[in-house]
């Protein structure tokens with residue numbers, strides 16, 4: 776595996792499916808910028824990736840839009856570090872990012888090969904709201 780024990784990540788593109796429910800429709804991948812304990816996304820690459828994905832859904836930006844960030848924690852638990860929380864607070868209050876909230880999703884493949892996932896929404900008010908993650912059966916997304 777190329778990433779080995781380094782953290783990798785990217786941006787999440789989501790579909791608003793109703794009320795507070797969102798479906799992740801695309802997740803971009805940035806393999807560089809991570810160390811064994813930290814992932815720093817490259818702003819330029821994230822913006823270019825988002826632009827590319829947005830073009831595929833440009834007919835309906837209210838339904839399909841930037842949802843947040845994801846990265847792996849190969850060496851620690853799936854819970855956000857203090858620098859992860861700070862990064863999310865900076866992104867959600869950035870005047871160039873016109874959003875009410877952003878989701879941070881962290882995943883980890885543990886030593887038994889089990890996939891662990893944690894997701895939290897960061898509201899611009901400073902509130903952190905843990906998300907419920909629902910896996911859809913393959914092919915059920917419309």
Ligand SMILES: [Zn+2]
Pocket residue numbers: 813814846847848855856859881
């Ligand atoms: Zn992290």
